[in-house]
Amino acid sequence: MSLEIRQVKDKDALRQFVQFSIDIYEGNEFFVPPLVYDEIATLSRDKNPAFEHCDAAYFLAYREEKIVGRIAVMINHKANNVWSEKNARFGFVDFIDDPEVADVLFYEAENWARFRGMEKMHGPMGFTDFDYEGLLVDGFDQIGTMQTIYNYPYYVDHIERLGYKKDQDWYEFLIKIPKEIPERFVRVAEIVKKRFRLNVVKLESKKDVWPYAHEIFELLNRSYKDLYGFVPLSKAQIDYYVNMYIPMLRLNFLSLVLREEDNRLVGVGIGLPSLAKALQKSGGKFLPTGWYHLYRALKGNDNKVLDLLLIGVDPEYQGKGVNALIFSQFIPEAIRLGFEYAESNPELAVNNKVQSMWDDLEARHHKTRRAFIKDL
Template identity: 25%
Template sequence: MSGVTIRPVVTKADRKQFVNLAWDVYRDDPAWVPPLKDEVHGLIDPKKNPWFEHARAMLWLAERDGRVVGRISAQVDQLVLEHMGAGTGQWGMFEALDGEAANALIATAEEWLRAQGMTRAMGPISLSIWDEPGLLISGFDQSPMIMMGHHRPAYQGWIEGTGYAKAKDLLTYEVDIRPEAQGVMARLVAAGEKNPRIRIRAVDKSNFERDSAIILNLLNDAWSDNWGYVPLTPAEIAYAGKKLKPIIYPELVRIAELATGSEPGAGFEPAAFMLTIPDVNELTRDLNGELFPFGFVKLLWRLRKPRTKRIRVPLMGVAKKLHGTRLAGQLALMLIEHIRRDAVGKYEATHGEFGWILEDNQGMMSIAELPGATVNHTYRVYEKAL
């Protein structure tokens, strides 16, 4: 095997090669779902992605005999430095066709991070914890749902072979959503539905900016003590809301509100949310990553009334002031059951996925397991002293 050369991504043609490499890596993998190329280009474009307002990144390609055989990013995020510790740099967007290319790419990313003053490398994170964090280490035979990654089994050995150890595992849970809530879950939901101080409502797409801000602000509050947490900025909240709007269906996104007082006419304040989306990967798989010239029309048509077998809960949270209370669990289970009913009845879904959930987040794991969910994918974030 001849030597590998590493070069930075500079031109538009370089970016195209960076994005297109995934098609070479996974061409024979039946579980892989081609991402929409326009989405990947937007992720790495500083002119489009507001993440670059508080972070900087470098991208590289690995080549052998004129052929691209790997890619990687390295990034320094000011918010990561503030919330995950000074000196914490990250790398991601990692793909490689062989171990030699993987070693050279990781070494290049580490060298750049050292030059930026970083003392610890963490990855893969592409580009943010809110995008596609972690390396898939179990569940290779099942296609990922929307907003989750898929990787080659060989990557684990290549990464660990360069000295990386586990920082944290992230879990996704799958559950058959057709059965109605039973047992403790059913009783808690029924009690909550009789409580006039609790109100569960669907998002209002006519006031989508208001409701998306409510959800993402609740997210910032609910997740603020979690490992890996980095706050979403107002610009990122607006950007995320704009991207999510086409796949938001009011019955699948709910906000739980609590009365602000016991007297008649008391107002309500947001207390929890659950964002559920159809598995758009089922709708885009045959597009092969291309929206134009005809893929965009096909996707718009399919999104008018999606019928996907699977739905995913990428984001869920309860206001931090309620953490550790019985009410927090009750609100979460009410949100799950209200959305489950419509997902099955109106969208004909049969299975749902929760995640990702931190491996040591016992509260969320218990909530996921109560309706019978089991782990279907494990993603690992690695770290190494530089």
């Protein structure tokens, strides 16, 4: 049967591009669908400010007029300038278990990148570090999260067959919420608070967050600037993410650490009740009933899993115990609200300093994901 590749050129095709990533996992108990509306916005030139410094193309593979695969290819010119590279990125990739389909998708994406002077193909990555990145290579029997990729094991085989090599791994941890806050966290938090004259802000309402909203992302720019592949967010991108994420926050799991002398934000921790099962029930759609499942997951009392979305510490204070201040707020709240487990976001395998945060907790490395790279 003939195979045809078509570039996505209109909104209908873009919606099909996003929907295919949900349809291919129908019946899979571990896959967590994205919110379709948000995914379309991410991929839309007129909505995502990353297109200020990015180019992209999206391709669909058809067999007998049925979609059997998809791939996005992107060039982040800002990232290439920061890291002195000529890399293209592949991402948003899904395909049936068929070598011909995988071959034609990557052939098209690589040609697109090669024609534009790129020397390597790198991925799976998104436009920014706040998009999906890293192919799942271990942990296929674990439910995904709203922030990460789930993929079938055969994706790894096909991508390696096409000449892609490991570039970097990330680890994810499942952490059991303790019955009480570990003594070390209490002791270190008090020492750090006094020694560096820091305060943890108590926010009473959502309106109290907005004065700090942009400063949070500016802190993340400083905190992550030396991490693998990170590119600082522009003002337009910060505005975009502020409007996307701040309304979702639950104040119990927003920790802001300020320096007393000038109220400068030097640490932030953000957690969120897991939306994985709610997204599964909604099928990635907000309407007609998806909103109810999401609201219940965020506000209800029967959610037992907390997603640790991110922790950022100003470079001046890294390695000085600021994390203990953040956890001294998170852990008592998680205990009080009946959470049983927390799930970490992906952490670079080489970042032992970050992984040491779990030393005093019962934590299990349960997923690994990988970025691949190939010379073009």
